[in-house]
Amino acid sequence: MKIKKILVANRGEIALRVLKTAKEMGIKVVTVYAEDDKALPHALFADESYSLGLGALSETYLNKNKLIEIAKKSQVDAIHPGYGFLSENADFARLVESSGFIFIGPTAESIVLMGDKIGSKNALEKIKIPMIPGYHGDDQSVENLAKKSKEIGFPVLIKASAGGGGKGMRIVHKEAELTEAIRGAKSEALKAFSNDKVLIEKYVVNPRHIEVQLMSDTHGNHLHFFERECSIQRRYQKIVEETPAPQMSQELRLKICETAVQISSGINYRGAGTIEFILAPDGHYYFLEMNTRLQVEHPVTEMVTGYDLVKFQILVAQGDKLSVKQSEIMQKGQAIECRIYAEDPDNDFMPSIGKIEKIGVPTLRDVRLDCGFLDGTEVGVNYDPMLAKLIVWGENREVAISKSIQSLDEVLFLGVKTNRDYLKRILGHKKFIAGQTHTHFIPDNKEDLAPKELAPAEIAAMIAGLCFNEQKPQSFQDKPGSVTNPWLELVGFRNV
Amino acid sequence: MEKKFILNGTDIVVKDFKQSAQSLTFNYEGKTYCFDLVTKEDHVVILDDGQKFKATVGSANKDGESIVMVKGREAKISYAGQRIKKHKTHAGGLTSPMPGKIFKILKELGSEVKKGEPILILEAMKMEHSICSDKDGKVKKISYKVGELVQSGVTLAEVE
Numbered sequence: 083m084k085i086k087k088i089l090v091a092n093r094g095e096i097a098l099r100v101l102k103t104a105k106e107m108g109i110k111v112v113t114v115y116a117e118d119d120k121a122l123p124h125a126l127f128a129d130e131s132y133s134l135g136l137g138a139l140s141e142t143y144l145n146k147n148k149l150i151e152i153a154k155k156s157q158v159d160a161i162h163p164g165y166g167f168l169s170e171n172a173d174f175a176r177l178v179e180s181s182g183f184i185f186i187g188p189t190a191e192s193i194v195l196m197g198d199k200i201g202s203k204n205a206l207e208k209i210k211i212p213m214i215p216g217y218h219g220d221d222q223s224v225e226n227l228a229k230k231s232k233e234i235g236f237p238v239l240i241k242a243s244a245g246g247g248g249k250g251m252r253i254v255h256k257e258a259e260l261t262e263a264i265r266g267a268k269s270e271a272l273k274a275f276s277n278d279k280v281l282i283e284k285y286v287v288n289p290r291h292i293e294v295q296l297m298s299d300t301h302g303n304h305l306h307f308f309e310r311e312c313s314i315q316r317r318y319q320k321i322v323e324e325t326p327a328p329q330m331s332q333e334l335r336l337k338i339c340e341t342a343v344q345i346s347s348g349i350n351y352r353g354a355g356t357i358e359f360i361l362a363p364d365g366h367y368y369f370l371e372m373n374t375r376l377q378v379e380h381p382v383t384e385m386v387t388g389y390d391l392v393k394f395q396i397l398v399a400q401g402d403k404l405s406v407k408q409s410e411i412m413q414k415g416q417a418i419e420c421r422i423y424a425e426d427p428d429n430d431f432m433p434s435i436g437k438i439e440k441i442g443v444p445t446l447r448d449v450r451l452d453c454g455f456l457d458g459t460e461v462g463v464n465y466d467p468m469l470a471k472l473i474v475w476g477e478n479r480e481v482a483i484s485k486s487i488q489s490l491d492e493v494l495f496l497g498v499k500t501n502r503d504y505l506k507r508i509l510g511h512k513k514f515i516a517g518q519t520h521t522h523f524i525p526d527n528k529e530d531l532a533p534k535e536l537a538p539a540e541i542a543a544m545i546a547g548l549c550f551n552e553q554k555p556q557s558f559q560d561k562p563g564s565v566t567n568p569w570l571e572l573v574g575f576r577n578v
Numbered sequence: 579m580e581k582k583f584i585l586n587g588t589d590i591v592v593k594d595f596k597q598s599a600q601s602l603t604f605n606y607e608g609k610t611y612c613f614d615l616v617t618k619e620d621h622v623v624i625l626d627d628g629q630k631f632k633a634t635v636g637s638a639n640k641d642g643e644s645i646v647m648v649k650g651r652e653a654k655i656s657y658a659g660q661r662i663k664k665h666k667t668h669a670g671g672l673t674s675p676m677p678g679k680i681f682k683i684l685k686e687l688g689s690e691v692k693k694g695e696p697i698l699i700l701e702a703m704k705m706e707h708s709i710c711s712d713k714d715g716k717v718k719k720i721s722y723k724v725g726e727l728v729q730s731g732v733t734l735a736e737v738e
Binding site for chain 1: 604607625635644647
C-alpha cells in the first residue's frame with residue numbers, strides 16, 4: 083500500500099523534519115498541537131493541524147485515544163511518532179495498527195524487547211553480542227542490589243530498566259553512596275516510566291559513546307549507515323554528535339557496524355533503529371541499548387551518507403524493499419550536530435524560558451538548522467528545552483568544526499539564554515579538536531570550558547549596539563505600531 | 579561627558595561620550611572607540627568601527643536590561659540610571675531558580691538541616707532540581723505544598 087497521508091504524533095523540530103520529507107514525497111501531512119504550542123510552526127505549516135487541547139502531557143501529546151481519533155477523522159494512512167513521546171510505546175504501536183493505520187516504526191514486539199534493558203540484554207547475549215558486566219535480575223531489594231554492586235566492583239552505574247535520556251541514572255563510586263543512589267534512581271524511574279525496576283552495570287572509566295544507525299525493511303534487508311560519536315554529554319544527555327567518529331580505525335568502525343547489523347537481523351527488526359555502544363579506551367565495545375526510533379542526531383548521518391532516513395522509514399513502512407545496497411553506502415566528509423538548548427551552562431545548565439524575539443539564520447553552505455520555533459514564539463516550562471539542532475557538514479573534520487563555530491555565532495535566539503557560546507567553547511577545545519572525546523569530557527574540562535571574560539573591544543561594541551538601538555524614529559516612538567495614512571491627513575487639512 | 583552602563587551586573591564607565599544619529603564615540607579603559615551606524619532594522623544594528631559588524635539587541639526587560647549580542651558573545655546591558663533595582667533576596671530564603679512545580683518536600687518544618695542538604699525538590703523542564711539549604715540550621719518556613727506551581731525568584735523555604 084502506498085502511503086498518501088501521514089499523521090505526525092509529535093511537536094517541534096521533529097514534526098517539521100517529517101513534514102519536510104513527506105512534502106518532497108508528495109505525501110499530505112496532518113500535525114497535532116497542544117494549545118500552548120498553537121503558534122509554533124509545526125501547528126501552522128502542515129496540510130491539516132488539530133488541537134490536542136490543554137493540560138498535562140498525558141492529555142495532549144501522550145493521549146493515544148485522542149491521536150487515533152484525529153487519525154480517523156483526517157483519514158491518514160500512517161502515523162509517524164517522531165522521537166520521545168509515544169515513539170517507543172508498544173501499546174501505542176499496537177493501537178495504531180489495530181485501528182487500521184501503518185505505524186512508521188518497528189513492530190510492537192521489537193519495542194517491547196528492546197525497550198526493556200534487562201530483556202534485551204538477555205536476548206542479545208544469546209546471539210553473542212558483547213555485554214558489559216552487570217546485574218539485570220528481578221530481585222530488586224536494596225540488599226541484593228548492594229550485594230551485586232560489590233560483586234561487579236565499584237564504580238557501578240545504576241539505571242532505570244525502562245529508561246532513556248539519563249533519567250533514573252546514577253554513578254556510584256563507593257558503597258556508602260549506594261542506598262541513596264538506589265532510592266533516587268528508583269524514584270526517578272517510577273516517575274518517568276511508571277516502572278521502578280533498575281539495573282546495575284560495571285562503570286567503564288573514560289568510555290566513548292558510539293552508536294550505529296540501522297535501517298531494515300520487511301524483506302530481510304538489514305543495512306547500517308555507519309556510526310555516530312555522541313560522547314559529549316551533560317546531565318547524561320548528548321549535546322554534540324558527529325560522524326564519522328574521530329580517532330577510530332576503519333577496522334574497528336566496520337566491526338562495530340557489523341555487530342549492530344547482527345542485532346537488527348537477529349531480532350528481525352523493521353525500520354530505523356540505533357544501537358548504542360560503550361567503547362572502552364582499550365577498543366573493547368559493549369552493547370548499551372537499542373533505540374527503536376529515529377534519533378535526535380540522525381541528521382549527521384544524512385549529511386555524510388547523502389540519504390534521507392525519514393524517506394526510508396516511510397518506504398519500508400509501506401512495505402517497499404530498501405533500494406540501496408550496503409556497499410553503496412559511504413561516508414563522505416564530516417558532519418557535526420550541536421544541540422542548542424534554552425539553558426545557562428555557566429549556572430549548572432539551568433533551563434531558561436522566555437519569548438524568542440529573533441532567531442538567527444545560518445549563512446554558510448551545507449549548514450542545516452532544524453528548529454521548531456519562530457520569531458516571537460515562547461519557550462515554556464512544559465517541554466524539553468531544546469531549541470534547535472545545528473548540523474554542519476565539512477569536507478573534513480577541521481572544516482566542519484570551524485564552520486560549526488562560525489554558524490553558532492549566527493544562530494542566536496534573542497530573548498532566551500542559550501548554550502551557544504558554551505558549544506563554541508567545546509568545539510574549540512584542544513582535546514575536542516584532537517578527537518579525544520569521552521563521556522566525562524564536560525566535567526573533566528570544566529575549568530577550560532568556563533566563560534572567557536569579555537574583551538574591552540567587545541564591551542565597547544555592546545555599548546554601541548545598545549545606544550543605537552535605543553534611538554527610534556520619532557513617529558514610532560510616539561505611537562507604537564501606528565501607521566499614518568497621508569491621504570487621511572490631507573483630507574483633514576482641507577477641512578480646516 | 580561621562581556615561582555609565584551596567585554589563586552583566588558590573589558597572590562600566592565610559593568617558594568623552596558623544597552620540598549623534600549616525601555616529602558614536604567614547605573612551606573606554608584608555609582607548610577611544612568610534613562607531614558609525616550603517617543600518618538598523620528590527621533587532622539588528624549594523625555598525626562600522628573600521629570593520630563592519632552586527633550587533634543584535636533585544637527589547638529591554640522590566641529591569642531595563644537588554645540582551646546584546648556581538649560577534650557571538652552575549653551580555654545583559656542597561657544604562658546605569660535607568661536600571662530598576664533588582665528583586666531583593668530575603669535573608670535565609672531559598673528562592674526558586676526557575677518556574678516549576680514542587681515535586682517533593684524532604685524536610686519537615688523545624689527539622690535540623692546541614693548546609694547543602696536538600697530541603698525540597700522542584701520539577702521543571704522534565705528535570706528535578708534539589709533546593710538545598712544554604713547554611714546549617716532549622717527549617718523555619720516552607721512556602722508551598724507538593725504539586726503547587728511556583729514562579730522564578732519566589733522564596734520556597736527559609737532556614738535559620
